[in-house]
Amino acid sequence: MSDQDLHRTLGLTDHEYKLITEQMGREPNEVELNMYSVMWSEHCSYKHSRSALKLFPTTSPRVIQGPGENAGVVDIGDGWAAVFKIESHNHPSAIEPHQGAATGVGGILRDIYTMGAQPVAFLNSLRFGNLETARGRYLFDGVVGGIGGYGNCVGIPTVAGEVFFEPCYEGNPLVNAMCVGIMPADQLVLGKASGEGNLVVLVGALTGRDGIHGVTFASEELSEESEEKRPAVQVGDPFMGKLLMDATLETIGKKLVTGVQDFGGAGLTCALTETASRAGTGIEVDLDQVPLREEDMHPFEILTSESQERMLLIVEPDKLKAVEEVFGRWDLKPAVIGKVTSGETVTARYRGEVVASVPAASVAGGAPVYNPESREPAYFRELANYDPLNMPLPEDYGEVLLKLLAAPDIASKEWVWRRYDYMVRTCTLQGPGGDSAVIRIRETGKALAMSVDGNGRHTYLDPYRGGMMAVAEATRNLSCSGADPIGITDCLNFGNPEKPEIYWQFSQAVEGMAEACRVLNVPVVGGNVSFYNEVQGEAIYPTPVVGAVGLLKDPAKQCVPALRRDGDHLFLLGPQEVSLGGSQYLKSWCGKVSGSLAEVDLEAERDVQDLIRDLINADLVQSAHDLSDGGLAVALAESCLSGRIGAQVNLAPSDYLPLALFGEGPSRVLFSVAPEDADRVSQLIMEAKVESSKIGIVKGDALIISHGDDIILKLELSAMQAAYEEVFSCIME
Amino acid sequence: MKFGVIVFPGSNCDLDSYHLVRDVLNKEVEYIHYSEKSVGRRDVIILPGGFTYGDYLRSGAIARFSPVMNAVAEFADKGGLVLGICNGFQVLTEAGLLPGALCRNHHLQFRCEQVFVRVDNNSLPFTLSASLGKVLEMPVAHGDGSYYAPPELLEEMKANDQIVFRYTDQNGDVTPQANPNGSLENIAGVCNRAGNVVGLMPHPERAGEKVLGSRHGLIIFKSIISYLTGREVVRNV
Numbered sequence: 001m002s003d004q005d006l007h008r009t010l011g012l013t014d015h016e017y018k019l020i021t022e023q024m025g026r027e028p029n030e031v032e033l034n035m036y037s038v039m040w041s042e043h044c045s046y047k048h049s050r051s052a053l054k055l056f057p058t059t060s061p062r063v064i065q066g067p068g069e070n071a072g073v074v075d076i077g078d079g080w081a082a083v084f085k086i087e088s089h090n091h092p093s094a095i096e097p098h099q100g101a102a103t104g105v106g107g108i109l110r111d112i113y114t115m116g117a118q119p120v121a122f123l124n125s126l127r128f129g130n131l132e133t134a135r136g137r138y139l140f141d142g143v144v145g146g147i148g149g150y151g152n153c154v155g156i157p158t159v160a161g162e163v164f165f166e167p168c169y170e171g172n173p174l175v176n177a178m179c180v181g182i183m184p185a186d187q188l189v190l191g192k193a194s195g196e197g198n199l200v201v202l203v204g205a206l207t208g209r210d211g212i213h214g215v216t217f218a219s220e221e222l223s224e225e226s227e228e229k230r231p232a233v234q235v236g237d238p239f240m241g242k243l244l245m246d247a248t249l250e251t252i253g254k255k256l257v258t259g260v261q262d263f264g265g266a267g268l269t270c271a272l273t274e275t276a277s278r279a280g281t282g283i284e285v286d287l288d289q290v291p292l293r294e295e296d297m298h299p300f301e302i303l304t305s306e307s308q309e310r311m312l313l314i315v316e317p318d319k320l321k322a323v324e325e326v327f328g329r330w331d332l333k334p335a336v337i338g339k340v341t342s343g344e345t346v347t348a349r350y351r352g353e354v355v356a357s358v359p360a361a362s363v364a365g366g367a368p369v370y371n372p373e374s375r376e377p378a379y380f381r382e383l384a385n386y387d388p389l390n391m392p393l394p395e396d397y398g399e400v401l402l403k404l405l406a407a408p409d410i411a412s413k414e415w416v417w418r419r420y421d422y423m424v425r426t427c428t429l430q431g432p433g434g435d436s437a438v439i440r441i442r443e444t445g446k447a448l449a450m451s452v453d454g455n456g457r458h459t460y461l462d463p464y465r466g467g468m469m470a471v472a473e474a475t476r477n478l479s480c481s482g483a484d485p486i487g488i489t490d491c492l493n494f495g496n497p498e499k500p501e502i503y504w505q506f507s508q509a510v511e512g513m514a515e516a517c518r519v520l521n522v523p524v525v526g527g528n529v530s531f532y533n534e535v536q537g538e539a540i541y542p543t544p545v546v547g548a549v550g551l552l553k554d555p556a557k558q559c560v561p562a563l564r565r566d567g568d569h570l571f572l573l574g575p576q577e578v579s580l581g582g583s584q585y586l587k588s589w590c591g592k593v594s595g596s597l598a599e600v601d602l603e604a605e606r607d608v609q610d611l612i613r614d615l616i617n618a619d620l621v622q623s624a625h626d627l628s629d630g631g632l633a634v635a636l637a638e639s640c641l642s643g644r645i646g647a648q649v650n651l652a653p654s655d656y657l658p659l660a661l662f663g664e665g666p667s668r669v670l671f672s673v674a675p676e677d678a679d680r681v682s683q684l685i686m687e688a689k690v691e692s693s694k695i696g697i698v699k700g701d702a703l704i705i706s707h708g709d710d711i712i713l714k715l716e717l718s719a720m721q722a723a724y725e726e727v728f729s730c731i732m733e
Numbered sequence: 734m735k736f737g738v739i740v741f742p743g744s745n746c747d748l749d750s751y752h753l754v755r756d757v758l759n760k761e762v763e764y765i766h767y768s769e770k771s772v773g774r775r776d777v778i779i780l781p782g783g784f785t786y787g788d789y790l791r792s793g794a795i796a797r798f799s800p801v802m803n804a805v806a807e808f809a810d811k812g813g814l815v816l817g818i819c820n821g822f823q824v825l826t827e828a829g830l831l832p833g834a835l836c837r838n839h840h841l842q843f844r845c846e847q848v849f850v851r852v853d854n855n856s857l858p859f860t861l862s863a864s865l866g867k868v869l870e871m872p873v874a875h876g877d878g879s880y881y882a883p884p885e886l887l888e889e890m891k892a893n894d895q896i897v898f899r900y901t902d903q904n905g906d907v908t909p910q911a912n913p914n915g916s917l918e919n920i921a922g923v924c925n926r927a928g929n930v931v932g933l934m935p936h937p938e939r940a941g942e943k944v945l946g947s948r949h950g951l952i953i954f955k956s957i958i959s960y961l962t963g964r965e966v967v968r969n970v
Contacts, residue, residue, distance in 0.1 A: 148843050152874070153784040155745025239743050239787025329766065330742055421845045421874040423939050424782075426749040440944070442752070555944070733840075 006030065010037035011216045016368065023362040031348070031356040034300040035363055038266035039273060042219035042531050045367035048497040049529040052507050055514035056524040062486050063523050070111040070191055070262065071181075072525020074487045076551050078444040081185040083117035086125075086178035086452070086491040086547040088530035091218045092233040093175040097142025101175050102150040102236040103308050108179040109154060110262035110311070113245050116189040116252045117181030120427060121439050122151045122420075123452045124161040124177050125491070125545040129170025131408060131731050139173050141732060146236075147177070148419040153238035154245065157428055158420035159437035162452060165408045166593075169456075171535035172222055176491040176528075178547040180450055182441055189252050191261035193275035193283055193314050193340045198258055200272075200283055200338040201320070203327055204244045204310040207268075208293035210234045211306025215265040221496055221534040240309040243330040248311055250326045257323065259314035269303045269363070271312040272338075272346045276360035283360070285338030287350040299350040314340065374507055375500035383461055386594040388580035389656055397633075397661060397705070397713040400589050404630045404662070405637055406723040407588040408731070415728030429555055433642070435477040435626050436550070438558050447555035449483035451548050455629070456493075456541030457593055461582040463505045463542055467512025468600045472666045473628055474548035475520055479609035480624040480669055482559045482616035483550030485520065490527035490546050495539025497531045505542035506531075513544060519602035520609070522548070559616045559671075561625035561635075563643035568622050568672040568698040570647060571681065572632065574608045575601060575691050578663030584629040585662035598665035604691070605667040611688045612669050620677045620684070627668035633661040633705065633713070635670045637720050640703050646717060649696035651707045661705070661713070672698055734961050736762040737775040739805070739821075741796045746782030746818065750938045754779075757941050758954055767799040776961050777814045778805055780821025782874070782936060792835060792877040793823030802828055814858055814957060815930040819875055822922070822932030831925055831932045832890055833882035839915025843876040847946065848913050850898040850921045850935055851905045857924055858960035859931045860897060862952050868905045869898075869949035871935040873913050878934040880916040880923070890923065898922035898933050 007017040010033065020036050021027055028036060042048060058066035064081055065073035071085035089104025105122060112119045124147055130136045140163075151158045156179070193200065211234035251257050259279070261271045268290070276283045287302045297305075313334065315323050320336070327334050341347075346363070348356040359366075394400045404410055417432035429447060430438035436451035453474040459466030475485040490513065495502040517524055533540045552558055563570075580586050581595020615621045623643065627635045640647055654660035673681045678694070685692045703720065705713040736754045740747045747764060754762040765772055772778055785796035796802070802824075809815045809830055817825040825831040838844060849870055852863040863869070882890060890896060898921040902911045907919045914934070922933025937950030 145842075152843055152845075152876075153743070153745075153787060155783060237787070239784060239789065242743055242745065242784075329768075418846050419843050421843070423845065423872055423874060423936075423945070424745060424749070426752060426939055426942075426945055429944055442756075 007033055010034065011041060011219060012037050016040060019368060023359060023366050031300045031303065032358050034304055035269040035356060035358055038213065038215050038269055038304050039363045040367040041215045043215040044266050044270060046529055047367045048370050048372055048531060050369045051371050052510045055510055057514065057517050058523050058525065060523045063525055064185060064188065067524065067526045070114045072487060072489060073115060073188060074525060075185060079185055080441065080444050081183055082448055082549055083112050083115050083181040083183060084179065084489055084547065084549050085111050085526045086176055086489045086545065087528040088491050088493060089175045089177060090172060090493065090530050090533055091222065093143055094172055094222055096233045097139045098146040099235050100233055101143040101146030103234045104175050104177040105147055105150040106236045106238065106241050106308055107264050108177045109156065109241060109245065112179045112181040113249055114191065114260050114262045116187040117183035118249060119156045119179050119181040120425065121180045121437065121450060122156055122158040122177065123450060123547060125452045125454060126161065126163045127169040127174035127456065127543060128165050129167055131165060136170065137732060143173065143175055144416050144419055150236055150238045152421040154242040155424050157422045157424050159422050159428055159431055159439065160450060160452060161432065163413055163416060166456060166541060168540045172533045172540055174493050174543060176545050178452055178489065180448060180549060187252060189257065189260045191275050192259040192279040193281050194279040195258055195316065196281065196340055196342045198340040199315045199317055199320055199336050200285060200340065201313040201315050201334045202290060202310060202337050203313060203332055203334040205237060205240050205307055206291050206293035207302060207305050208307045209297065209301055209305060212301055212304055214306045219532055221532050223536065234306050234308050236308050243332060244309055244311055247327045247330050247332060251323050256319045257313045257315055261312045263310040263312065265306060267303065267305045273360045273364040275312065275314065276346055277364040280344060282341040282343035282345040283338055284341050284347045287348055289335055289337040291335050299348065299355040303348060372497050372503040373500040374504040376504055377501035383594045384596040388586050388595045391590050394589065394658065397657065398715050401633050401637060401713060401715060402719065402723040404584055404588050404634055405720055406727050407584060408727055409584060410630050410634060411727035412725045414725065415732065429558060430560060434560050435480045438481060438552060438555065440555050447552040447558065449478045449481045449550040449552050451477035452545060453477065454543055454545035456543035457587065458582045458597055459509055459544060460541040461595065462597045463508035464512040465597045465600050467509035467544055468516040468602065469666050470544050470546045471513050471516035471520065472600065472605045473626065474546040475522055476609055476626045478548055478550030479613050480559065480626045481552065482557050482613055483552040484613065485522045485548055485550045487523050487525045488546050488548045490524060490544060492529045493533055493540065493543040493545065494531055495534045502539055509542055509544050516602055520606055557617060559621055559624045561639050561642055562623055563639045563645050563647060563672055563698045564622045566645065566699055567675055569675060569678045569694055570649060570670065570672050570696045570698060571692055572668065572670055572695045573612060573690060573692045574668035575604050575665065578631065578659060578665035580659055580663055583631065583662060583664045585658060600666050607688060607690050608667045608669060611685065611690050612671065615681060615684065620673060620681050622672040622674055624669055624671040627670060629664065631662040631664050636703055639670060640717060641721055641724055644717065645698055646700040646702045647696055648699050648704045651705060652693065654707065657707060657712060734760055735775040736760055736777045736779060737765045737772055738762060738779045738781055739765045739767065739801055741767045741785040741799055743785040743787055744781050744783035746938065750779045750781050753938045753941045753954065758958065760958065765801060767801050769801045770804055772804045772808050777816065777957055778808060780817040780824050782819030782821060785820055785824060792820060793827040796824045797828040806830060809930050812929050816859065817932035818936055818938060819934055822934055823877065825930065825932045830930050831923055832886055833880055833923060835877050836879040836881050837877050838879050844913050845874040846872065846913065848873050848935060849901050849903055849911065851901040853899055854894050854897045857897065857928045857931060858957055859953050860956050862956040862959055866905055868901060868903065869952065870947045871937055871940040871950050873935050875934055878914040878916065880920040882917065893926055895924050895926065896920055897924050897931055
């Protein structure tokens with residue numbers, strides 16, 4: 001095979017090959033070309049997304065480390081910092097759901113402790129196709145099992161997540177894993193190979209042939225041949241992951257290491273070139289020193305293997321012994337594979353000969369930045385013009401609500417999260433099932449709230465508003481628990497960006513998210529882009545997923561959705577403007593994904609979030625729940641069910657009851673207040689000039705909704721519970 | 734009074750027991766590395782939950798060969814108090830310090846949830862502060878918790894009052910619905926013949942603070958403390 005054929009086989013364009021020869025000043029050899037191809041893949045180089053991502057605000061007085069490192073770092077006071085990131089593992093999970101998901105969890109875990117932080121929580125965001133097919137159930141069951149299998153074993157609780165089902169994810173499920181860690185702010189370690197003469201040390205699992213070209217596989221569309229790429233999926237070993245995490249954190253805590261980098265996509269090539277280019281140094285590495293799992297691996301295989309559970313450490317020579325002692329306590333043997341040099345070249349020797357010598361900055365950061373063509377898709381205006389208010393009225397709103405509660409998108413996900421250990425480390429103050437999870441920080445007496453949100457249906461119908469709503473909802477979830485949002489991480493799941501319609505979805509969504517971040521004053525500190533989520537040329541819904549982290553200064557004040565006491569007053573906060581476009585009602589009851597989304601007023605969103613936090617912190621709120629899929633009726637049902645108490649609600653006069661009951665719009669919060677606090681709350685709402693209405697009271701053991709003098713919906717708790725809680729056991733068992 | 738928490742490769746609830754003893758009960762506690770050949774001068778040894786050696790091969794099957802396990806066996810032999818929680822319980826059955834075995838949950842899934850367990854033997858150092866039949870709310874989080882013992886062994890255990898905890902409903906009734914893993918006769922925890930070694934699948938160390946949902950697990954630790962305090966008093970007389 002000529003080099004020209006080889007670079008195409010490796011996923012590089014002719015133009016990119018030309019750039020490589022220019023940057024190297026010569027033709028690359030086969031090993032070097034392999035190194036370039038993995039690092040210049042979309043997955044590693046962000047070549048189609050980098051220009052759009054510049055729109056994100058990435059700074060705030062709290063931000064210690066923004067995007068570009070293994071994870072973002074945000075100051076949480078008292079000398080401590082939160083470290084978090086979300087990442088996709090979609091393609092591997094489509095081929096081998098259990099290992100694909102497990103290694104996604106393992107990978108994001110390493111990103112967090114690589115920075116020096118103790119991981120304290122996992123979250124995940126999942127999308128699947130239809131559960132009516134055997135393959136759909138296999139993927140769903142495998143992914144959930146893989147996430148639990150890894151997280152439970154490493155002993156970090158999985159505390160929150162979301163799962164949605166749409167036909168567009170049938171062949172290309174989404175598996176986005178997020179990890180949150182904490183650390184003393186001065187313990188931050190970066191992935192830099194600084195200090196000429198320092199040792200380059202590899203520790204952890206043996207290097208094998210698994211996951212070779214995994215990043216290239218992740219940077220193309222899925223096809224019928226994808227099944228043959230099963231070897232590109234790595235295999236996880238959570239036991240090794242746990243030992244490696246504990247020992248690495250110990251070496252960082254004891255200040256024994258100068259730099260730390262995990263092995264993720266693109267393996268050793270990525271770890272070497274990134275650490276060297278960040279420090280402006282070079283590295284000389286001897287591939288014969290890399291402990292291998294199988295004999296006779298080709299140098300390019302050693303350099304691009306994505307074997308899991310490996311770490312690269314930069315160690316001063318006189319600290320090597322101490323490093324070996326720490327790892328030795330867990331039977332791990334660090335291998336010195338090279339040293340930091342003064343040049344800016346990464347050189348690899350194999351059996352005495354130089355097999356690759358590449359400019360680190362070129363491999364790690366020299367990939368071209370594309371500004372792809374963008375075109376509004378034909379469907380956009382057509383679907384936006386659809387008027388959902390023409391649908392015939394349902395005869396029985398109770399039946400509609402029961403159907404929505406039993407829709408897998410909305411139904412209780414207990415079947416999923418009871419397979420995750422969400423309590424280990426005994427810091428989980430609020431586990432799965434609420435608006436956000438809350439994890440206490442023993443060392444500071446405060447707590448972190450966290451949530452992960454995205455709505456592909458919304459983003460499909462209107463990428464710009466959908467992008468704004470994803471940020472708005474994730475942060476609103478935090479505010480509903482009483483926490484101040486301090487940063488977000490995002491996972492942008494899209495189709496093939498080389499198609500102008502897909503790039504239009506992407507750039508619109510990013511613009512919307514960026515605008516929301518600016519107005520809501522929350523920085524993006526890291527994230528991941530996953531393109532090429534397509535099967536047979538059919539793209540998934542554009543699905544930006546937002547992971548948000550907030551600081552709860554007084555954990556005792558944390559608020560949850562569950563209604564509490566008979567007689568409490570129910571308030572609905574936020575703009576009354578809603579839409580049935582893209583709603584769960586339209587999908588589950590009418591079988592349509594169409595219409596336009598409600599307008600997003602970000603200033604109103606900010607005011608609503610500020611106000612609900614203030615009310616919670618003033619001890620005036622008994623429960624708070626963000627309104628999202630399924631609108632007011634579903635939010636009421638969920639609040640009743642989690643509090644095991646009913647409610648009586650009067651709807652405002654409405655011409656079209658489905659809109660009032662099930663309409664969806666941003667910036668809305670349902671909350672309850674003790675009768676003695678109601679006047680004070682009304683006054684504070686008025687002073688804050690936020691739209692709000694008192695809609696009813698907490699009462700009895702049924703949800704009763706009236707419109708004028710008519711009761712239009714009455715459901716016993718037990719009926720709602722049966723619909724809401726038994727869906728997944730029925731489908732899956 | 735000194736507690737020791739053993740840390741095997743892959744233990745992950747060591748931290749939880751440690752914090753409970755130190756921060757909630759205000760007692761002295763130290764970690765004991767699996768490579769130690771002695772458990773030192775300690776009064777209680779806790780084998781914590783987790784996935785020792787990844788639960789590869791079989792839960793607890795490899796950890797039982799750790800150097801420290803010989804010391805634990807000697808300690809138990811001399812009457813020292815040993816508490817195995819979840820994976821710690823599995824290690825103790827594998828080591829032969831407790832009877833029976835823990836098999837895969839009957840539904841084949843990992844299960845994390847709150848359960849109720851009833852105290853069926855309150856004459857032990859681990860349960861003496863509980864009334865007989867007391868129902869405790871605690872979480873379980875395991876994939877291999879289905880307790881099994883062959884019929885003759887089970888009869889012998891019953892005769893010796895070795896069944897310490899059973900999964901029940903809130904009212905203390907043994908029902909199939911209350912059994913989270915298919916355990917034989919809803920068995921959640923057992924002791925050795927001498928009563929100084931106890932293992933249970935539920936996590937009392939996760940049920941020690943109101944903010945975590947339940948404080949019922951404290952009764953086990955408080956029983957241990959009052960037993961040891963009583964012994965110290967006797968010794969000092």
